[in-house]
Amino acid sequence: MINLFENFEQKELDLAKAFYMSEIKHPTVVMNYSGFLPPEVESPFEYYIDQNSDGKARYFNQIKHPDLWEVRGNNSSGEVYQMDKKRANIVYTEPKHLRLVERVEWLNEAGNIRSIDHYDSHGNLFAETVCDNNGNHLLQTFFDANGKEKILRDFTTDRITLKLDQGEVVFDSLVDFVVYYLKERGYDNDGIYYNSLSLPLFVSLKLANTGKESDTLFWNEDIGQELPGNMTYLMNNDTRTKKIFIQKKKAYNKVISMVPNDKKAMFDYLGTIYPHSRLNNQRKNILIMTNSDQIEHLKKLVENLEGFHFYIGAITEMSSKLMSFDEYSNVTLYPSIVSKISEELFKKCDVYLDINHGDEILGITRVAFRENMLILGFDNTVHNRTFIDPDNIYKPDLYMKMTDKIRQALSNPNVLQDLLYKQRVAADDETVPNYKKKLVK
Known part of the structure; x- marks a missing residue:
């Protein structure tokens, strides 16, 4: 099998x-x-290309590029510039904040992709894709550990050519x-x-x-x-x-x-098995992870949930708008949060609010589900609906209903367990014994 x-x-x-x-x-x-x-x-x-497996993935500023060209990067992507002219996009592998390079998209004068350098997890430049003037893929060449052409993939005909010591083998399709x-x-x-x-x-x-x-x-x-x-x-x-x-x-x-x-x-x-690291301990600790200061109804939620503590983390610096929440005694801010601290917060908090606008960071909704946090959000902010019970997604003007549910769940263990059970059902959470029962003969 x-x-x-x-x-x-x-x-x-x-x-x-x-x-x-x-x-x-x-x-x-x-x-x-x-x-x-x-x-x-x-x-x-x-x-078939059998590349070297000793190195490490390339950091964004370790890519091959012409001398005197500048490599720039943030926690989501990178770019290559010749003076003020952008010459390439640098695409990171997940998680993006580590800035490890998966590919570099070189641009033509019109700003379209003309070719792509593909890097692997060991830092090898293992393939190159050539594109037409509109950025459509034409031909991809894979190299062996010595830099020799090993596989040609023609996107215009779907043909693949494998170069072996005894000659070439041509396939009509993948x-x-x-x-x-x-x-x-x-x-x-x-x-x-x-x-x-x-x-x-x-x-x-x-x-x-x-x-x-x-x-x-x-x-x-x-x-x-x-x-x-x-x-x-x-x-x-x-x-x-x-x-x-x-x-x-x-x-x-x-x-x-x-x-x-x-x-x-x-x-x-047969659903999906999602390993859960721990039980929910019904602590009044609320986690929010964000990459912007646009957090829906944060002020109202903080002021209406007295007795609850908000832990807000970001992998970048925080704006003055978000830093101003430091004046609330029930808010702790973590700008430029490091992995050790974020992992501690994942274990410390039992509620996650998916209420920040912009991109999700650290795959946090999945992490919150794994950590058995109760997850709630607004319909204009939620990032991964797979792990959120639809009943826990609110219209922004119903933020008081959200606060009421949080209070009820954290004051009554039966309510909390019922909400967590519904959260798992909504995610099609499955068990190992059921997999064995249905698949192991």
Whole structure:
């Protein structure tokens, strides 16, 4: 059995971790390659280029650039300038405040992307993408550890050329390239866990179907008025895919209402495992993390929640507007917060308010959910609705209802536990025993 993903983003990471925690340990293969895969995750591109693995990811000011050009950066992105002319965008990998470079987008005179340098987690410049005048990708070249061309990916034809010692192998598509890799690695006869009705499905369909293989789709998207076409195809045809797990309860209920009775057994519900670090201790400590001074109704909330203490952190300096809240005895400010202090606050606070405008920092809503904090927010500020019970999201003019709920929850343990339970249900939080029950044969 293997996991096969098109990319490796948060949903794929969550699913892979759920398997691991459930002692379902088998190889994970990612079709595309960004340069920052965990050590236990494979990619066909990474496998064949075999880059050096001794170095560290490049800090934003360590990229290759012409002499006398200036590299500038903040906690979200970087730039390269020639005098006052911007020549490149520097894109960081997550978490962005560490300023570790994933790619550099070089610009033409019109300000469009002309080429891209791709860096990996060991600081290697492992690939280059050439673009047309409008920034569309034309050709991507992957290099081995000696800087020699190893793989060519032509985006205009979808063809991939693999350069081996014995000659070149040309593939008509990424799917064909991955099938070749799976056969070389000996994975082609294994069952596949996958989470996309696109390229991973096409790989599954391309592999031999002897009747012994059993592939499984994990679907973590919403469902529209009709089933996705490829899901209907799987339901109505004899393929390697024998089971489809829907990972959102609302989507599962919708699917079951749409499929014929004789097809319902193919579908099941299985949420996502989110490890929780601790219990909620019902302390009147409220956390807010922000990258701006635009915090919805902060003054009214601070003044109406006497007896509660607000801890407000930012990874940058704070403006005078936000620093003025230091005059309140129930507010503690942490400008330019360091990791050690933020981690202490994650453990110290039992309520998180997602009420800051602008970008979310430190993936804090997910962290608050992991730490079993009660999470509340306004509908014009919330950043990650996955982890917030819809009943805890308020219109800005209903801020007093928010304060009432906070008071009730922190004064009555039964109310708090009920709210935390509903928060987990809304997030489709799953258990390890249920994963084992449904997946381990």
